Amino acid sequence: MHSRPRAAGTGRIFRSFREVRVQLFVTCLVDLLQPGVGERTVGLLERLGCEVAFPAGQTCCGQPAHNSGYTDDARRVAERFLDVFAATDGPIVAPFGSCVHMVRHGYPRLFADDPTRAETAAAVAERTFDLATFVVGELGHDQVGGRYPGDRDTAVAYHHECHMLRGLGSAEPPLSLLRGVTGCRLVEPEHGALCCGFGGTFALKLADVSVAMADEKLDRAMAAGARAIVSTDVGCLMHLEGRARRRGLDLRVHHLVDLLEPGGRL
Amino acid sequence: MTPRVVHPPRPEPHPEVTTNLHVAADNWAMGRARVRGTVDWEAWRDRGSEIRADAIRDLPSLLDGFAERVTAAGGQVHRAATAEEACARVVDVCRRHGATRAVKSKSMLTEEIGLNEALGGAGVGVVETDLGEYIVQALGDRPSHLLAPAVHLSAAQVAGLFGRESGREFDPADTQALVRHARAVLRERFLEAQVGITGVNLAVAESGTLVLVESEGNIRLCTALPRVHIAVMGIEKLVRDWAGAAHLMQLLPMAAHGVPAPASLSLITGPARDGDDGPEELHVVLVDDGRSALRGTEYESALHCIRCGACLYACPVYRQVGGHAYGSTYSGPIGAVLTPALEGGAQGSDELPWMSSLCGACAEACPVKIPLDAQLVALRADGARRHPRRAEAALFAAWSRLWSRPGGYRATAATAGRALAPLWGRLARAAAGGGWNARAPFPFSRWTEGRDIRAPDPEPFHARWRRRRG
Amino acid sequence: MADVLAAFGDRLALHDGRLHVAASLGDARGSARELIGDATVAAWSDDALAGIAIAEAPPDAAEVSLIAADAGVADTGQIAFVHRAGRPRAAGLLPERQVALLQADRVVASVAEALTRLFADGVPGNVVFVAGPSRTADIEQRSIRGVHAPRALDVIVYPSP
Numbered sequence: 001m002h003s004r005p006r007a008a009g010t011g012r013i014f015r016s017f018r019e020v021r022v023q024l025f026v027t028c029l030v031d032l033l034q035p036g037v038g039e040r041t042v043g044l045l046e047r048l049g050c051e052v053a054f055p056a057g058q059t060c061c062g063q064p065a066h067n068s069g070y071t072d073d074a075r076r077v078a079e080r081f082l083d084v085f086a087a088t089d090g091p092i093v094a095p096f097g098s099c100v101h102m103v104r105h106g107y108p109r110l111f112a113d114d115p116t117r118a119e120t121a122a123a124v125a126e127r128t129f130d131l132a133t134f135v136v137g138e139l140g141h142d143q144v145g146g147r148y149p150g151d152r153d154t155a156v157a158y159h160h161e162c163h164m165l166r167g168l169g170s171a172e173p174p175l176s177l178l179r180g181v182t183g184c185r186l187v188e189p190e191h192g193a194l195c196c197g198f199g200g201t202f203a204l205k206l207a208d209v210s211v212a213m214a215d216e217k218l219d220r221a222m223a224a225g226a227r228a229i230v231s232t233d234v235g236c237l238m239h240l241e242g243r244a245r246r247r248g249l250d251l252r253v254h255h256l257v258d259l260l261e262p263g264g265r266l
Numbered sequence: 267m268t269p270r271v272v273h274p275p276r277p278e279p280h281p282e283v284t285t286n287l288h289v290a291a292d293n294w295a296m297g298r299a300r301v302r303g304t305v306d307w308e309a310w311r312d313r314g315s316e317i318r319a320d321a322i323r324d325l326p327s328l329l330d331g332f333a334e335r336v337t338a339a340g341g342q343v344h345r346a347a348t349a350e351e352a353c354a355r356v357v358d359v360c361r362r363h364g365a366t367r368a369v370k371s372k373s374m375l376t377e378e379i380g381l382n383e384a385l386g387g388a389g390v391g392v393v394e395t396d397l398g399e400y401i402v403q404a405l406g407d408r409p410s411h412l413l414a415p416a417v418h419l420s421a422a423q424v425a426g427l428f429g430r431e432s433g434r435e436f437d438p439a440d441t442q443a444l445v446r447h448a449r450a451v452l453r454e455r456f457l458e459a460q461v462g463i464t465g466v467n468l469a470v471a472e473s474g475t476l477v478l479v480e481s482e483g484n485i486r487l488c489t490a491l492p493r494v495h496i497a498v499m500g501i502e503k504l505v506r507d508w509a510g511a512a513h514l515m516q517l518l519p520m521a522a523h524g525v526p527a528p529a530s531l532s533l534i535t536g537p538a539r540d541g542d543d544g545p546e547e548l549h550v551v552l553v554d555d556g557r558s559a560l561r562g563t564e565y566e567s568a569l570h571c572i573r574c575g576a577c578l579y580a581c582p583v584y585r586q587v588g589g590h591a592y593g594s595t596y597s598g599p600i601g602a603v604l605t606p607a608l609e610g611g612a613q614g615s616d617e618l619p620w621m622s623s624l625c626g627a628c629a630e631a632c633p634v635k636i637p638l639d640a641q642l643v644a645l646r647a648d649g650a651r652r653h654p655r656r657a658e659a660a661l662f663a664a665w666s667r668l669w670s671r672p673g674g675y676r677a678t679a680a681t682a683g684r685a686l687a688p689l690w691g692r693l694a695r696a697a698a699g700g701g702w703n704a705r706a707p708f709p710f711s712r713w714t715e716g717r718d719i720r721a722p723d724p725e726p727f728h729a730r731w732r733r734r735r736g
Numbered sequence: 737m738a739d740v741l742a743a744f745g746d747r748l749a750l751h752d753g754r755l756h757v758a759a760s761l762g763d764a765r766g767s768a769r770e771l772i773g774d775a776t777v778a779a780w781s782d783d784a785l786a787g788i789a790i791a792e793a794p795p796d797a798a799e800v801s802l803i804a805a806d807a808g809v810a811d812t813g814q815i816a817f818v819h820r821a822g823r824p825r826a827a828g829l830l831p832e833r834q835v836a837l838l839q840a841d842r843v844v845a846s847v848a849e850a851l852t853r854l855f856a857d858g859v860p861g862n863v864v865f866v867a868g869p870s871r872t873a874d875i876e877q878r879s880i881r882g883v884h885a886p887r888a889l890d891v892i893v894y895p896s897p
Binding site: 026032076166191198200203205208 | 643719720
Binding site: 286289290293339395396397398401414415416417419420421424441442444445448449452453456457473475480481482483484486487490491508509512515516525526527528529530531532533534535536537538539540541542543544 | 747750751796809811812813814819820821822823824825826829830846847848851855859860861862863864865866867868869870871872873874875876877878880882883884885886
């Protein structure tokens, strides 16, 4: 993890009249559990003038195995990722910061003993972005519109994915995009950067602690007046929504792209 | 075996501890915000990291130089490879002086090596003089945070303890009175003690100097009144020179409390001289206890730790479970790294790296940039090799073979829905309506103890793409 | 010099210490007497402190500790002193209040500079840096001053003769 947040994007701004061909890295969680997020991501990118390609052979970045200490297994799946995406050109975009963090920061360690793979990984990592950073930093749009459902100004709290906030140093792009959404306003809970307790297998292994962490996150959001929580991490969203429902809380949960491109369809 | 591991981790939320921890963590966070707003914090961290890395890289020769200079200044150096040896050296010094009463300042290292028990066994009564440690000792409890040992206790518990000690009643809200009581009791102990035992925050190789940091004044008393001072020091506490020491003397209080200086700093070079009426003898016990074995490994940078406690305050898991849950001398993220690294995974310590959601707040908080989160993952890999969990390993092996091929991945997606449908019963039927369920079968049953779960969508994105876009 | 002194005063105040600037050693001694009032004093035998203490008492009974400091650090608000003959440890430690006299030209900007000066004739056996009162927050995070060392620190700076 980097100690100092990097500025969003590398400064290569694509003009909107020139079509950018983007490789969609949909991520396994979105693919299998929240495919609608994938559709809305495609819809948004296409609205912004991108041509979206979907490399069909993609599976997963390998993070679950890596984080559980099964490095050989993680490597096997990561090699698949590299084979698929190294055969493409142009930016690779995922609606999920954690997976991008794995590619950018996990892969150099995973392939440290394999110079050829390491080189490929570095080249791929350099053009892999999370959606918000890509839209703001690479395409150059601070806001892209969007609407919050309902007819009043809903107070929303933004929950940063830990790996995106601390790992990628990308805090401002999702906030910037959220500010462009009509029908909602941003509130800032105290200790808003605290982990929500999802943490992948952590949510099952240390389930009681995980739920206690969700409670603190939800309580603080409500204390700040939020009626909804927005994030880009499908795992965090399922965890927070699942707990909010169990507690019967009047709190909605949305992926950022749900608000940016509510009608997005394939 | 060392008492470094007391019991296996118990990762349960402790709401009764949470309030105090949240206040302490909030105070810490305010201090950190203040520091970030005042100095170029990243530059301070970079320099801090360099200074510590330099010392650990060159540790053997710096230690030799340090020992020479302590000796030249009139101090006595004892090298201890293990915890047992370290305790034995301290007991020897006490015996040689016929000492039966010692006062002691807070030192996690002395906890780690079980010094108080060893001294007790040798007929030396030890009184902890740091207020938090004093309370914890009197209650027969264990410290739960590097800097705030009694953070898990309430004022009512302290008032009760002092009431029993003195035969008087204390109002838990009158903190001043509680502190005055402790001050009076401890004053007696300082005056009657024959030996003062301390840890060491930093040691400067350039001049053979011990640097001791405190807020309360008890360290100065331990090292002023008794005739003998025994300093127990982890070998990793060394820095090369005064340029580095000056930086760390400020970095430590900035990282721990958000202030540029602690209440007091003592720089001790040998026993008292030039007419100073301090201790006649200084003994420095250099303790290894597994530390040098970490040099040259992935965990070498864990030796850079300056024991500021920031990672504990930053950790979202620590703030829910408290220090005792880790079951080891060192708790929080640094404990979850150091303990298994030093123990080689023994005594159940391979469970510790799992006390983390890998959020990275610890690495971000660390003033010397130890990559704690990466080390936790590396320790999980070590643990998987040392103490394999067969079912889990088999699951990931199957998973990686299936998911390294698109055919395998798609087949999992397709069959999982169908195969699990009978098991998930209502869940599968509800899926079409985006339904939620309050129960899920293994392996997801732990999820639904506290959370509802939504059934996966029957058509994954990749299938939808193929159907709509060809 | 004025800047360094001002910065020192600000930082000292951060730690709840108080800075007094005297026009001369005589004035400094006068300020010290005022601060001490009727209280009993345990004093070091530095020349600068001569004639200040009226009611003396042993360190474990005295109400005020009267010391001379050897350095002040503007960056951190610390004072520093070297323990040697004529400077009993207990007298600088046990009383509840502390008054320290410090020559203005010994106030420097950084810790590094202070160390250079203090180590000019070799590293002494015992040097203490103090930043304000002793304190604890060990009981339910409530901040209390004056645990084992003085709870109040007054620093009187005077120009070198």
